[in-house]
Amino acid sequence: MANTSKGKLSRRALLAATAGAVGAKLLPAQDSGTKDPTKVQGELARELGERSRFEEPRRTFFSSSRNASNTPLQDLEGIITPADLHFERHHGGIPEIDPDSYSLLIHGMVERPRTFTLAELKRFPAVAMTRFLECSGNGFRTFRNPDEHKEETVQQVEGLTSTSEWIGVPVATLFKEVGVLPGAKWFLAEAMDAAVMTRSIPIEKGWDDALIAYGQNGEAIRPEQGYPARLFLPGFEGSSNVKWIRRIEVADKPFMTREETSKYTDPLPDGKARMFSFVMDTKSIITHPTYPMKLDEKGFWEIKGLAWSGRGKIVRVDVSTDGGRHWEKATLQDPVLPKCHTRFRFGWNWNGEQATIMSRATDETGQTQPTLSELKQVRGPGTTYHYNQIRAWTVRADGSIVYGENA
């Protein structure tokens, strides 16, 4: 209180505090530049918060084409992904949409075609749900040749998954409003991006738990997540959750768009390809300790990670610290929600020898993650999408960690 002789901050003190804040931001000192925080007044309230300058979580790009970015899973706690770190995947870049000129058209096999403004969508009773969203291509980097990706972070190998609280109007409410006709089996969801992205969705999903979401983690959806409104389909592969949605057409057949025929289909070993493979299988990944961390001493280390399933709740996660020979039950951290990232924890006393750590999740339908060879046996080594095999990290005797089962 040295600067407040009359019980409030003097103008000089205020300016000094402001200058300090700006200086700290523009001129990161060679040392950390911090003073004893008990001997100097702190910064004043701000209109918009920002992370500590000592924390720099960043998305990383999937490829040089920058049509995707990965969530820094290694930097996150709990289950919520901050909206600005939610993974991205775009098929025509991020459109800029004025919410005042936005509207959603619903037509086709309905009694009453309607167009809704954003304000009208927000007048309907809203629901909120905390759910994961994952790209069905997540994990493709390590499916074919895991040993070629040893020195990669969990963000690089598995970062196309995130969890948010999504807020919006149930598609079922809108279906009732427009009067979906008997015989309707599918609906087309269409975006207003440069790809005018389209996917056909089974009508049952619309009646079940689909949302037209306009909120994400307490605020408006971010532009890269579909501002001002997107389709959100809990448990379904990311690309079917059409962002920037402008149109729903109800029909009795699927539309067979480019994305659901030539792209997001899964070739199988019997000369067929699975299509409309929407649901994300049971999966988990250890996020800590992982490459490039180094364990600097023997003793207690907490193994932490995320588990999720597109069919419901995670009921169990087992962890192995000996390459899959023995498994022990991990602790699931509250809350354990359906179709949502679930945080698991496992206390481990590292004895200083090389160890391969793995996690294996089971969901409420009884689906357990397969090994990589089991998955390749059933889906084929050339398959694409939906890679939910057990993942491993190997801790070497020197404490360094690499991706995969081999040091």
Next chain:
Amino acid sequence: MRLVALAGLVLGLFAQDDGETGFGFGREPTEEEIRRLDIDVMPDGTGLPAGEGTVEKGRELYYQLCAACHGVTGTEGPNDVLVGREPRDGFPFGREPGLRKTIGNYWPYATTIYDYTYRAMPFDEPGSLEPDEVYSLVAFILHMNELIEEDVVIDKNSLPEVLMPARDRFVPDDRSGGPELK
């Protein structure tokens, strides 16, 4: 209708005199508003507009608008490979890693080429092509894939008739959770 009525009861709302139910939000779109947005094309040809295209005109447009991204022969990229029939037998994409999926060896419906090209291409000016131009580009792409002869005219009647090699290769999702790995 049962669901609509039920929703009305649960929410304490009741059918209005004109028989409508629900909240009454939103407005009825005009036919023109629907027509402007309703650009999708289905495998049976529903949604295809009037107009036609030829391989010859398509070739010219392709070199001008498409070759920079997809290659002069449609095989060399740098973006998606459009042309190629190999492997011709067995659809071995699940068994053999690294095979290139092309329109000729993987796309099940020719109508999808029209739908996608019209809505999203060319990359630097998406949605700028007229139906005749799209029909012509589709004709040239099909011809490069050895699926139609040079003199075939592509329009809303002929396009759905083009049988794609991968047509019968797709099966519905049979996964349903539980212990069995599928």
